[in-house]
Amino acid sequence: MTEKRLSRRRAIGIAGAGVAGVGIAGVTGAALRGAFDPPLSAGASPSDAVDFHGEHQAGITTEVPDRLHFVAFDVVTKDRARLVELLQDWTAAAARMTAGQDAGVIGAVNGSPEAPPDDTGEALSLPPSGLTLTVGFGPSLFRDADGRDRFGLAERRPAALADLPRFPGEALRPEISGGDLCVQACANDPQVAVHAIRNLARIGMGVVSVRWSQLGFGRTSSTSRDQATPRNLFGFKDGTANLKIEDTALLREQLWVQPGDGPEWMTGGAYLVTRKIRMIIETWDRTSLGEQEELVGRAKGSGAPLGQHDEFDPINLKATGPDDRPRITETAHVRLAHPDQNNGARLLRRGYNYVDGSDGLGRLDAGLFFIAYQRDPRRQFVPIQTQLARHDGLNEYLRHVSSGLFACPPGVREPGDFWGRALFD
Numbered sequence: 264m265t266e267k268r269l270s271r272r273r274a275i276g277i278a279g280a281g282v283a284g285v286g287i288a289g290v291t292g293a294a295l296r297g298a299f300d301p302p303l304s305a306g307a308s309p310s311d312a313v314d315f316h317g318e319h320q321a322g323i324t325t326e327v328p329d330r331l332h333f334v335a336f337d338v339v340t341k342d343r344a345r346l347v348e349l350l351q352d353w354t355a356a357a358a359r360m361t362a363g364q365d366a367g368v369i370g371a372v373n374g375s376p377e378a379p380p381d382d383t384g385e386a387l388s389l390p391p392s393g394l395t396l397t398v399g400f401g402p403s404l405f406r407d408a409d410g411r412d413r414f415g416l417a418e419r420r421p422a423a424l425a426d427l428p429r430f431p432g433e434a435l436r437p438e439i440s441g442g443d444l445c446v447q448a449c450a451n452d453p454q455v456a457v458h459a460i461r462n463l464a465r466i467g468m469g470v471v472s473v474r475w476s477q478l479g480f481g482r483t484s485s486t487s488r489d490q491a492t493p494r495n496l497f498g499f500k501d502g503t504a505n506l507k508i509e510d511t512a513l514l515r516e517q518l519w520v521q522p523g524d525g526p527e528w529m530t531g532g533a534y535l536v537t538r539k540i541r542m543i544i545e546t547w548d549r550t551s552l553g554e555q556e557e558l559v560g561r562a563k564g565s566g567a568p569l570g571q572h573d574e575f576d577p578i579n580l581k582a583t584g585p586d587d588r589p590r591i592t593e594t595a596h597v598r599l600a601h602p603d604q605n606n607g608a609r610l611l612r613r614g615y616n617y618v619d620g621s622d623g624l625g626r627l628d629a630g631l632f633f634i635a636y637q638r639d640p641r642r643q644f645v646p647i648q649t650q651l652a653r654h655d656g657l658n659e660y661l662r663h664v665s666s667g668l669f670a671c672p673p674g675v676r677e678p679g680d681f682w683g684r685a686l687f688d
């Protein structure tokens with residue numbers, strides 16, 4: 264085991280040097296692309312480890328890395344003790360993998376030749392790569408579709424974990440929606456994210472089964488002012504007005520469940536909404552630049568709100584153009600999603616682009632895997648999405664095909680503690 268750990272550590276140095284090389288190439292690329300595109304990551308090296316333990320789970324305000332593997336599980340056991348045991352095993356494995364170690368204490372190659380290894384091995388020699396693993400509990404864990412209290416948890420279901428209403432125009436596919444549990448793996452290396460989910464699924468065999476999963480690339484948001492704003496597949500900067508880790512007062516108000524919000528086991532946690540939103544890329548690409556900008560309400564190059572100059576200039580919803588019409592139209596995305604139109608509600612977005620190949624007609628099967636964390640979806644995601652579903656001009660180019668809702672408990676504070684302990688106490 265010690266030998267194994269050493270080999271992962273040695274690899275960090277080697278891979279770190281590789282990353283530095285990539286950084287130089289990246290700067291050249293950025294310079295070629297033009298003045299709008301500063302390098303996307305700043306600060307700590309993309310190969311570093313992120314702390315697993317803390318007041319809040321990592322992977323929520325943590326700077327968004329480039330890759331995602333998101334998975335939703337169905338719990339297949341009826342035995343509460345086995346579920347708790349799984350959460351304990353998962354927590355231990357998650358802490359190890361986040362630190363760049365093998366999922367199990369024996370490791371991928373140090374065990375008995377007669378037994379399956381306790382790590383699958385594809386991350387051997389890879390550094391931690393900023394891996395974060397974030398767990399959430401879906402409404403169906405508390406009561407199944409027939410109203411049965413599956414694990415004696417029904418009384419502990421948060422009111423804020425109320426099923427999302429149907430929204431006009433959505434075309435949800437049940438087989439890629441919902442789930443009793445979810446794990447979000449974010450990392451700077453796709454192999455590290457996939458390795459983590461694969462090993463959690465392997466450990467969970469017989470207790471959980473994978474319901475659906477989604478790979479994402481190219482973050483579509485920033486969660487820190489140190490990160491440059493990335494672009495979504497419509498080519499627009501996405502994440503400019505996001506909640507950021509520096510906004511401590513706003514995070515208390517809008518993100519973290521506070522004492523008294525109830526139930527107590529969720530204090531320090533947050534609610535997660537996922538939406539897989541297919542983007543009708545080919546139609547969008549035939550839309551004029553002016554119309555694209557009008558639909559979003561921001562300039563495509565700079566990301567500035569229409570009527571302003573710079574990306575971070577405040578949005579002025581009252582500004583009018585020479586024709587006396589509002590610069591940001593009544594159906595513009597940023598008007599409808601703006602806190603002033605939604606009782607002050609805001610979201611911490613950390614979504615990803617996805618491309619699942621092409622459909623049978625040769626069109627890209629691509630879009631945004633939308634991920635938003637918040638203190639209470641009933642006051643945040645639901646009203647914002649209600650406005651968007653009714654009036655957003657972008658709807659012509661979008662199709663919501665999957666939906667997920669999860670209660671993400673607070674962080675694991677110390678070794679020995681485990682994901683969701685307070686829920687099962």
Ligand SMILES: C=CC1=C(C)c2cc3[nH]c(cc4nc(cc5[nH]c(cc1n2)c(C)c5CCC(=O)O)C(CCC(=O)O)=C4C)c(C)c3C=C
Pocket residue numbers: 495497499500501502503504505538540542559561578596597600601602609610630631633644647648651661
């Ligand atoms: C219900 C919440 C939201 C969904 C669903 C959603 C989908 C979606 N958004 C874009 C592109 C952009 N969104 C932008 C801003 C923005 N979007 C939401 C919410 C949802 N978006 C919010 C709360 C905001 C911020 C509003 C504000 O406070 O000003 C932007 C502008 C840049 C930015 O501020 O992030 C873009 C671009 C797409 C393409 C999409 C579905 C595929």
Ligand SMILES: [Fe+2]
Pocket residue numbers: 596600
């Ligand atoms: Fe948006």
